[in-house]
Amino acid sequence: MILKRGVTGFSAGDLSLERDWVALTAEFKKYCYAYVQKLNGSILAFYEPDIDLGYAHAHVKINREELYIFHNNMYDDIAFTSNCEIGGLKFIDHELLGALFENHYTVLTASQLAEPLVYQTKGSGIVLMNENELNDVELRFMKHFRSQTVGDLVFNYWD
Known part of the structure; x- marks a missing residue:
């Protein structure tokens, strides 16, 4: 199940969902650099979670293809997108990166x-x-916020 309690970043005061975002983001960053480098790619930019976006993401380039890797800190979920348009993410599958990340993430x-x-x-x-x-x-x-898909919830921009 993807739509677990708090996956949107709004825990409604449920302290059992509290996580160390600094440590989780550092770990995600470490894996991004390692896995992208393993595929002879490069990290173009790395974005930390903040008050508006509750998830970290990386802009990467692998074999002339630019894509983004998104990390939902609440449940260690990873997704790949072809763009970074908040509220209009185009999710894609990336077989090689997915195989690497699946050892540590969903x-x-x-x-x-x-x-x-x-x-x-x-x-x-x-x-x-x-x-x-x-x-x-x-x-x-x-x-x-008129969310239409599961992706709209998991990687939301509810500002």
């Missing part, structure tokens, strides 16, 4: 992240039909 596929969100309003609440454990805050933000 590598999400483009088809998993493209899964449409199916939800309905029930009274003052929201019922998400996709398999999920999201909290009420995440469900409200999902509706408010």
Whole structure:
């Protein structure tokens, strides 16, 4: 299941979901450099998580192809994109990088992240039909920011 409680970065005060983002980001950065270098690629830029984006990501170039590697710190999920347009990420699969990252992370596929969100309003609440454990805050933000896919939730820009 991808849509675990807190995957959006909004834990609704659940302290059991607290993680050391500095250490997780440092580890992700280390693996990015090692794996991209192993494929004779280079890191063009590295972006730390901040108040607006709750996930780190790297802009890389491998064999003349530029792509991005995204890391969801809440559950150590990795995804690859062909762009970095906040709110319009185009998820892709990268077989070679995926094989390297899967030793330490859960590598999400483009088809998993493209899964449409199916939800309905029930009274003052929201019922998400996709398999999920999201909290009420995440469900409200999902509706408010008009999230359309699983990828929109996991790698959101809810500002």
